Amino acid sequence: MVMGERGLMSRILCPKFGGYLTFGTLEEGKVSAPGQPTIDELISLYNFRSIDADTKVFGIIGKPVSHSKSPKLYNRAFKEDGVNGVFVHLLVDDVNKFFDTYSSPDFSGFSCTIPHKEVALARCDEVDPVAKSIGAVNCLIRRPDGKLFGCNTDYVGAISSIEIGLQGSQNGATHTGSPLAGKLFVVIGAGGAGKALAYGAKEKGARVVIANRSYDRARDLAELVGGQALTLAELNSFHPETGMILANTTSIGMQPKIEETPISKEALRNYELVFDAIYTPKITRLLREAQEVGSKIVTGVEMFIGQAYEQYERFTGLPARKQLFRDIMADY
Ligand SMILES: NC(=O)c1ccc[n+]([C@@H]2O[C@H](COP(=O)([O-])OP(=O)(O)OC[C@H]3O[C@@H](n4cnc5c(N)ncnc54)[C@H](OP(=O)(O)O)[C@@H]3O)[C@@H](O)[C@H]2O)c1
Incomplete structure (x- = not known):
């Protein structure tokens, strides 16, 4: 179990990788070690009870990244659509080291935000022509052969x-x-x-x-x-x-x-x-x-919803439920 913001994924992905238990706090801020999520976040936000060895891992890589609403949006949509996936925040310092480490097919897709979109493009094995012209990717898919495909839905x-x-x-x-x-x-x-x-x-x-x-x-x-x-x-x-x-x-x-x-x-x-x-x-x-x-x-919320539709479709192969996305983001 890893502490702090960088370690949050190890707490959430515990059941996928055979962990015996994880820690969740009863109240936000009342932690016994840095980075512990609340029990409510584990269950309601990350669908923790549905995570098993077959769960596909998706996440947003960025620095900073904790502000991102993507986990809220995609995890809720995964639940509604019965997709066995989980979406986590990934605080990443070095994109290349990150992809060297998390290279298994378990890590199926990534959103990419500030400041990594250009370096992530260079790391892709194949890039959509529009993203190539733009010079930045915000969505990466790991293909069954392990290769990374990048595109731009922004x-x-x-x-x-x-x-x-x-x-x-x-x-x-x-x-x-x-x-x-x-x-x-x-x-x-x-x-x-x-x-x-x-x-x-x-x-x-x-x-x-x-x-x-x-x-x-x-x-x-x-x-x-x-x-x-x-x-x-x-x-x-x-x-x-x-x-x-x-x-x-x-x-x-x-x-x-x-x-x-x-x-x-x-x-x-x-x-x-x-x-x-x-x-x-x-x-x-x-x-x-x-x-x-x-x-x-x-607002940026409109852009966020628009770019998320296409990412969701690329992650899951399913049509995005546009009204659900709008409803989830209505609170922001
Ligand atoms: N709503 C959405 O869906 C959505 C999607 C993507 C991005 N965004 C937002 O868009 C923003 C940029 O993201 P990005 O991925 O394009 O980041 P990026 O590639 O790192 O680019 C950041 C840009 O902001 C400038 N900048 C940063 N800090 C500055 C400062 N203190 N004063 C003046 N300029 C500054 C940089 O200027 P220099 O070239 O001089 O460094 C650069 O032009 C972020 O706020 C991000 O959250 C929103």
Whole structure:
């Protein structure tokens, strides 16, 4: 049994690997060793009583990762669909060492988040062409021959929720084409999510601008999508036209630093719609201020649900129960 956040999986996967017992606390925080989950979490969140030697293990690799709602979503869906699987948080420092260690077919699929999406792509044996163009994977499947296949579902999740937000309906792209076509689409950030948004916006016919803390990365991504690069400092005075779209894909404003924002409230007046990939909190300062100046907003929760549909289908081969996913995430 391993202690702390890194050891949580050893506590949850105990019945799969022949462990005699695990520890669960009666109340959150009242632990006898670091990292113990509550009994309620073991039973209700991780379906602990259903875990056996045949259970397939899925998980989200990231650092930090404990904020992720993925275990809540997928474990509930596994239960509803009768899938013998369990989904855990995987706090990972080094992606390559992680995959060297957890190479058995028991570890069947992974979601991938900050900051590992690009390194994870390099580790895949095969990569979906869209993910290759984006340069980042957020979903990895271990095939029966042990090889890793990587793809990117962030792209579809984010872009479709922005299209829906623009049109105010559940059918973002219409037969007349995407509402993003011809728009000026400003992406803040040039990491995995930034690349997915930039690639997706370009695919939909938008003109793309990238603003990033590291200007070199903004420039590289802008070159890739045929767009313009800015520094973060230039963002506040960038208003070549009105009716633009803004997408924050950095962690600025994420818990616990919820009072941070990547752009001034005043500058938000030029944006018809503002999207924030962050989903903890659901309404970031950026989105609150965008609402206050009259822009439409789309939350990271919408993106999260959208990207999770496709991941679930790839993990299980079953259609995602979209309403169930929305209901589970409704509390956030
Ligand atoms: N809603 C969803 O479903 C969903 C899906 C994916 C990601 N996300 C969210 O999107 C965010 C980015 O994820 P990612 O996977 O793209 O991460 P990533 O690949 O590590 O990229 C992080 C980006 O944020 C920038 N950044 C980080 N800290 C910063 C700071 N203090 N000030 C300014 N810029 C900063 C980085 O700039 P540099 O290039 O200068 O380092 C980089 O552009 C995270 O908050 C993640 O939770 C949400």
